[in-house]
Amino acid sequence: MRRPVALRLLAAVATAAAGGTIAVVLPMLEASAAVGSATGYATQNGGTRGGAGGTTVRASTGTAIHTALCNRASSSTPIIIEVTGTINHGNTTKVSGDSCNTAADKIELKEISNVTILGVGNAVFDQLGIHIRDSSNIIIQNVTVRNVKKSGSPTSNGGDAIGMESTVRNVWVDHVTLEASGGESEGFDGLFDMKDNTQYVTLSYSILRNSGRGGLIGSSESDTANGFVTFHHNLYSNIDSRTPLLRGGIAHIYNNSYVQLIESGINSRAGARAKVENNYFKNSKDVLGTFYTDQRGTWQTAGNILDNVTWSAAGSDSFPAGPAMASTTTVSIPYSYSLDGASCTPSIVSSTAGANTGIKTSNGNCSATQPPTQNPTTPPTNPTTPPTTGPTTPPTTGPTNPPTGTNLSLSAGADGSSKASGTSYGNVRDGNTSTYWGPNGSTGYVSVKWSAATSVSRVNIVQASGGGSITAWRVLNGDTGAVLASGSGSPSAISFASTSAKKITFDITGASGTPRIAELQTYAS
Numbered sequence: 001m002r003r004p005v006a007l008r009l010l011a012a013v014a015t016a017a018a019g020g021t022i023a024v025v026l027p028m029l030e031a032s033a034a035v036g037s038a039t040g041y042a043t044q045n046g047g048t049r050g051g052a053g054g055t056t057v058r059a060s061t062g063t064a065i066h067t068a069l070c071n072r073a074s075s076s077t078p079i080i081i082e083v084t085g086t087i088n089h090g091n092t093t094k095v096s097g098d099s100c101n102t103a104a105d106k107i108e109l110k111e112i113s114n115v116t117i118l119g120v121g122n123a124v125f126d127q128l129g130i131h132i133r134d135s136s137n138i139i140i141q142n143v144t145v146r147n148v149k150k151s152g153s154p155t156s157n158g159g160d161a162i163g164m165e166s167t168v169r170n171v172w173v174d175h176v177t178l179e180a181s182g183g184e185s186e187g188f189d190g191l192f193d194m195k196d197n198t199q200y201v202t203l204s205y206s207i208l209r210n211s212g213r214g215g216l217i218g219s220s221e222s223d224t225a226n227g228f229v230t231f232h233h234n235l236y237s238n239i240d241s242r243t244p245l246l247r248g249g250i251a252h253i254y255n256n257s258y259v260q261l262i263e264s265g266i267n268s269r270a271g272a273r274a275k276v277e278n279n280y281f282k283n284s285k286d287v288l289g290t291f292y293t294d295q296r297g298t299w300q301t302a303g304n305i306l307d308n309v310t311w312s313a314a315g316s317d318s319f320p321a322g323p324a325m326a327s328t329t330t331v332s333i334p335y336s337y338s339l340d341g342a343s344c345t346p347s348i349v350s351s352t353a354g355a356n357t358g359i360k361t362s363n364g365n366c367s368a369t370q371p372p373t374q375n376p377t378t379p380p381t382n383p384t385t386p387p388t389t390g391p392t393t394p395p396t397t398g399p400t401n402p403p404t405g406t407n408l409s410l411s412a413g414a415d416g417s418s419k420a421s422g423t424s425y426g427n428v429r430d431g432n433t434s435t436y437w438g439p440n441g442s443t444g445y446v447s448v449k450w451s452a453a454t455s456v457s458r459v460n461i462v463q464a465s466g467g468g469s470i471t472a473w474r475v476l477n478g479d480t481g482a483v484l485a486s487g488s489g490s491p492s493a494i495s496f497a498s499t500s501a502k503k504i505t506f507d508i509t510g511a512s513g514t515p516r517i518a519e520l521q522t523y524a525s
Contacts, residue, residue, distance in 0.1 A: 040230025044481025050139030054078025062092025070097030076441025159189025183212025224248025268297030338364025468513020478503025
C-alpha cells in the first residue's frame with residue numbers, strides 16, 4: 001500500500017471561471033486526422049488514424065463536441081473535431097443519439113471509433129477530463145487538460161485528466177499539456193491512466209506536471225491485460241510518482257525528460273516489462289524500480305543519464321533499480337524509431353513538448369522540425385451529418401476455393417471491436433455459417449485467439465448474406481499488430497507467410513453498410 005506524503009508543488013495552475021465561453025473563429029487546419037502521423041505502439045494493431053477522411057467540425061463547448069459525435073451516421077463514422085476556447089462544466093451537457101454515449105460531467109468517448117480531437121488555438125479543458133471507454137482509433141492532439149478532480153468541487157469523471165478503460169485500442173495522445181494543482185489529498189488523481197484491457201497507446205511530445213500521480217497502466221496487481229504503450233519526448237515535472245506505474249504488460253519509454261520526481265518514477269510491477277532508454281532524470285528520487293509492492297516487474301535500460309538522482313535502500317516492498325540501473329529483462333520493440341541522445345533530451349523536449357508549441361517534433365538528431373505545411377480552409381460553424389449509405393448487394397457467403405485442412409479457429413477464442421447489436425464474436429469460430437459477427441458501424445475488427453502461439457498461413461473469410469459489402473480489409477498479427485495481408489473488395493481465401501501468433505485479426509477498414517462475418521477460419525497451410 002502506498003504511503004501518503006506531503007506534496008511539494010512548484011506552482012498552482014490558475015483555473016478559469018465555469019461560465020460560458022465565446023467561440024473564436026481561427027484559421028482552420030486542412031482536414032486531416034492530426035498533424036503528423038502516430039508513433040510507437042499506436043502504429044501497431046492496424047495503426048491509429050483517428051478521424052482521417054471524415055467530416056471536420058469546430059466546437060467551442062463540450063456540448064458541441066458531444067453533438068458532433070452524436071450527429072454522425074454511425075458510432076464509427078470518421079470525424080475530426082477541432083476544439084477552440086475553454087471547455088468546462090458550464091458549457092458541457094449530455095447529448096443523446098444512436099452514434100454516441102455521452103455524459104454531462106466529462107468529455108465522453110464511449111463505444112465509438114475513428115475520432116480526432118484537435119486543439120486549434122488555445123484549447124483548454126478546464127476541470128473537465130477526457131475519458132475513453134470501449135473505443136478504438138482515437139487521436140487527441142494539441143490540447144491542455146487541467147485541474148480535473150475526483151473529489152471536491154467540482155467533481156469530474158474520477159479525477160483523470162485523460163483516462164482509458166474497458167477494452168480500448170489504438171490511442172495516440174500527442175502534444176498535450178496535462179496538469180493539476182496538487183495530489184490525492186487535494187482531490188486530484190492521475191493525469192494519464194489506462195486500465196481494464198487498454199492496449200496500443202502512445203503518449204508523445206507532452207507535458208505532465210504538478211500532480212501527485214503521473215499515470216498508471218493497470219488499476220490493481222490483477223489488472224494486467226493492459227500494455228503495449230509508448231512514452232517518448234515527454235516532460236514529467238514536479239510529480240510525486242507513477243511516471244508511469246506499470247502493472248503487467250510492456251512499455252517503451254525513451255527520450256523523456258524527468259525533473260523533480262519526489263517519491264518514485266517508473267514503477268514496474270506485477271510482471272511488467274519496461275524498455276527504458278535515453279531518458280534524462282534530474283533532481284529526482286528512485287526513478288526506476290518496483291515500489292509499494294512485493295510483486296516485482298522488470299526493465300531493460302540503456303543510455304539514460306542520472307543528474308542528482310538519489311536512491312532509497314531496498315526493503316520488503318521497495319526494489320530500486322539504482323544506482324546502476326542494470327537491466328533485468330530484454331524487450332523487443334516491433335516498430336522503427338529514432339533515438340535522440342540522452343544529453344540533449346531536456347533541450348529537445350523543452351522545444352517540442354506540450355500544447356501550443358507548434359507541434360514540432362525531433363528528427364532524431366537533437367533538432368526540432370516543423371510539422372508539414374497546412375493549408376487554411378474555411379472553418380465549418382456547425383457539426384454536420386454525413387450522408388448515410390445503405391447496404392448494397394449482399395456478398396457471397398464464401399470463397400470458391402477455401403483452404404483444406406483443420407480449421408484452427410474451431411478450438412480458439414474470439415474478441416474484437418464494438419459489435420453490432422445482436423451479434424457475437426464467437427460466431428466467427430463456431431463453424432455455423434448462419435450466425436455472424438458484425439461491427440458497430442461499417443468498420444471494425446474481429447480476432448480469433450489461442451492460449452499458445454499457433455502457426456497460421458491462410459485465413460478464409462465467410463460472409464453472411466444481407467450485410468454491407470467490404471471494400472478494404474487487412475489481416476493482422478494480433479500479438480504485434482503487423483500487417484500480414486491487405487486488399488480491396490470482398491475477401492475470401494487469403495494467404496501470407498507462415499506466422500506464429502496467439503491472435504489473428506481480420507480488420508475491416510472500409511465497407512458499404514455493416515458487413516456480416518459468418519466465419520473467420522484459420523489454417524496452418
